Amino acid sequence: NAGVTQTPKFQVLKTGQSMTLQCAQDMNHNSMYWYRQDPGMGLRLIYYSASEGTTDKGEVPNGYNVSRLNKREFSLRLESAAPSQTSVYFCAVRGGGAQETQYFGPGTRLLVL
Amino acid sequence: SQKIEQNSEALNIQEGKTATLTCNYTNYSPAYLQWYRQDPGRGPVFLLLIRENEKEKRKERLKVTFDTTLKQSLFHITASQPADSATYLCALDVRGGKLIFGQGTELSVKP
Numbered sequence: 001n002a003g004v005t006q007t008p009k010f011q012v013l014k015t016g017q018s019m020t021l022q023c024a025q026d027m028n029h030n031s032m033y034w035y036r037q038d039p040g041m042g043l044r045l046i047y048y049s050a051s052e053g054t055t056d057k058g059e060v061p062n063g064y065n066v067s068r069l070n071k072r073e074f075s076l077r078l079e080s081a082a083p084s085q086t087s088v089y090f091c092a093v094r095g096g097g098a099q100e101t102q103y104f105g106p107g108t109r110l111l112v113l
Numbered sequence: 114s115q116k117i118e119q120n121s122e123a124l125n126i127q128e129g130k131t132a133t134l135t136c137n138y139t140n141y142s143p144a145y146l147q148w149y150r151q152d153p154g155r156g157p158v159f160l161l162l163i164r165e166n167e168k169e170k171r172k173e174r175l176k177v178t179f180d181t182t183l184k185q186s187l188f189h190i191t192a193s194q195p196a197d198s199a200t201y202l203c204a205l206d207v208r209g210g211k212l213i214f215g216q217g218t219e220l221s222v223k224p
Contacts, residue, residue, distance in 0.1 A: 004156075031210050042202065042216035043157070050210065058211070090156050094210050100145060102204075102212060104156030 002026055004105035006091050012111045013081045021076040021108050023091030031094035032074040033058075033102065034066060036087040043090065049074055081112045115141040117205055119215040126193055127223055134188040134218045136203035143205040146179055146186050151200045151217065160201075161188075193222045 007022045023032065030051045035043040035058075045058030047066040055066050063085060065077045078085055088109050092102040117138045126132050136146070145164045149157035163170045163179045163186065170177045176189040190197050200219045204212040 033211075035214075040216055043204075043214040045211060045213075048211060059213075092156075100147070100162060100206065100210070101159045102147075102157075103159070106156050107154075 004091055004093050004103055006089075006105035006108050008108060009106070010109045010111075012113065013078075014113055015082060017081050018077065018079050019081065019110075020078075021089055021091075021110075023074045023076070023105060024072050025093045025103075026072070027093055027095075027103065028071070029093045029095055030071070032068065033092040033094070034064075034074070034076045035090045035092065036060065036085075037090060037107075038087050046076065046089075078110075081110075083112045086110060086112045115139070115205065115207060115213050117203065117213055117215045119201075119203055120218040121216075123219040123221060125221045125223065128194060130193055132190040132193050132197070132220055132222070134201050134203075134220065136186040136188070136215055138184050138205055141205060141207065142181065143207070145206050146177075147204045147206075147212065148175075148177060148186075148188050149202040149204060149214075151202060157202055190220075193220075195222050195224050198222050 004025050033048040034046040044060050049055045049068040052071045067075045088107050090107050091105040095101045147162045148160045151157040161177045163177045174191045178187045200217040202217045203215045
């Protein structure tokens with residue numbers, strides 16, 4: 001069991017370029033989340049998906065789009081990258097039922113020049 | 114809006130001592146609070162969850178308290194070891210399965 005996987009591990013973009021961050025889980029849980037982590041700011045929720053076919057905005061959604069392709073996969077897209085989007089991005093999966101624990105992927109480090 | 118704050122400065126302690134980390138929050142009444150550990154270059158890893166009707170929770174050398182009147186949680190690591198050095202994050206549930214995270218406290222345990 002890989003748990004939560006993210007690709008790529010590291011990416012450099014130029015301002016205005018687009019890219020998609022991929023997240024996949026083999027835990028068979030419904031809820032998936034995208035966070036960004038910046039120094040001194042903690043983890044901030046970008047978007048989440050309570051189940052396949054549904055997505056909702058979090059605290060900092062501007063400049064991002066998401067797609068819940070199926071139960072396993074939740075992707076985050078930057079249509080026109082900006083230097084302010086330089087960050088570490090984490091995908092997380094929430095345990096089912098009464099299990100509120102979130103399981104995180106290893107992260108994608110994004111640098112926008 | 115909800116606000117959550119942890120010890121703003123890094124915590125340095127000697128091996129064998131008890132580390133105590135603080136998490137304070139305002140403007141909310143969470144159903145539960147969680148603590149995570151994060152090592153450099155890695156994703157956070159869940160440690161403990163404590164519910165609003167629980168005063169204290171223990172797991173091996175870890176202990177968490179939750180005071181809903183003070184709006185505060187304390188996280189203790191007893192008999193600390195250098196391997197406990199990491200950043201510790203507290204997180205509040207804000208319903209719908211969403212969490213708000215504190216900025217984290219960096220703990221360094223010196224041999």
